[in-house]
Amino acid sequence: MCADTSQRLLEATAIHVDYGKQAALRNVNVCLESGNTLGLLGLNGAGKSTLLKVLAGVNPPSSGTVRINGADLARQPLCARQALGYAPDKPPLHLEFSVKEFLTYAAKLRRLPRNQLASSVNSVIERCGLGEHRHRIIANLSHGFQQRVNLAQALVHQPKVLLLDEPTNGLDPVQLMEMRSLISDISGSHATIFSSHLLTEVEATCNRVMLINEGQKVLDMPIDQLTDEKNATFEVVLQQAARQTDLQDLPGVLAVCSVDPQHWLITTSEATPSGNPAGIGDALIARGLQLLEVNPVKNHLERVFNQLTANARPVASDTP
């Protein structure tokens, strides 16, 4: 969630994608500021790639708006796409070209000025560790280097928003480490969304995590709050629907995530009175809410992932 609206580099509001009668995405909101690296998690078919395609302007949403660097993707597509780099899960590479030729073409498509072409291409080649392979035909590169070329084409124009769809897919452990280090290096200067099946990858490279299940957002919070051992997360089930504001300002609460209006994940600091199940229960009752259940969730991403994907209930997504 973005605190300051002026710093929002990417803002997607109420994204719905319907394929015929089937809903691929329902009411998904995303907001990203500079320096944010959002890890997008979800099972196969959850809607991660669909969301990234919508944010990249490759597929249109059935409803909802996407703003990139302040420009509406539907109304000012050229301006919005100028600030966007997208590396899809299926690399859009022209295999018959050399690395340098392909990246020069990608740079031209992003309307880089002619006098900056060569320096931008050389810079991204060095940045992505492709220096020794710049004149090699892409088809002859290993899968790991093809993924690097995919990343390089998304970075060549130094976009403010970077969308990476499973960039570590199919890499061996050494390539995985190299790609992780590369993404960590570049993410500081961009707003990045990084989708992956690998929870460890997201924990290592991202500072926020979003979980999508069956086309709906079920979790969106800073990863340090989720994984910090000084914090405690509770799954809370209420008798009646509650609003985020009812829970957000409880003492010691760091983050609140809606699974549905009666079902919440609340992260608190363990040092506060709300840092144990009894304490958070008392705080909720004192707020006038009727409590049905309080279950502690171990502060580990895998546990939260398993718990949230197991609870395939309808979700009310929070607004940015």
Next chain:
Amino acid sequence: MTKTIAAHELRVLLRSPFAWIAAALLQLIFSWLFLAAVDQFTTAQGQLSPGAQQSGLTAYLIVHFIAPSTIIMMLATPLLCMNSIAGERQSGRYALLASSPLTAAEIVAGKFIGALLFQYAIVVFSVLLIAALLPGIALDLTHLLCAYVGLALFVALATAVSLLFSSLTLRPVLAAFLSFSVMLLLWLAAQSATGLLSAISPSSHLASFMQGNLDSRDLAYFTGVMAILLCLCTYRINSLTRTSTPLQAATQ
């Protein structure tokens, strides 16, 4: 930006083994047609008066070489253009264009010009066959030029048809088959029908070019139909990144 996409499209074709094989086969067919036309003229030469021999060879070349070349190109163009959009969408490469700051018109114009330049290069090589006759034989160059303008316009029209069908499906072979079928139907319409069907058939408009008549109505037909087809293609490309419809979802 159109220039960048056109140059890239041309380079993609020049690095494709399929395009080179197709170009080589087309040259073989053109050479065969050329030799057959010259051979038939040589056989019939004795029956022509000396004055009729200059226009006679030109007529033979147009009827037996250039006119059949249009039918050959009608078959070749859909095969050479089928990957332009359908292939890119099928392979996932289209994401690079769709996420770049480009207009649909720039994408369509670039792909159209790139594909057209490759085909014109093939046609230019067939012109060289006729040019080889010029040192020894006087030909009616105006008539030949007129016929080649017709061929060039016809190839451009076939490219626009192929590009439109390539944008409508994800399957390149289906796009090629549909393009060829539509072109063939329009071609045959002039043979069997009159009135409107004949008027919209490219073959009836091509005939006057082959007869050496540069009619503005025929020029307007080719440029007008081409513009309509490219506009439809642009609309389709635009719709791919605008609000989705059930039809679009089905084709994705």
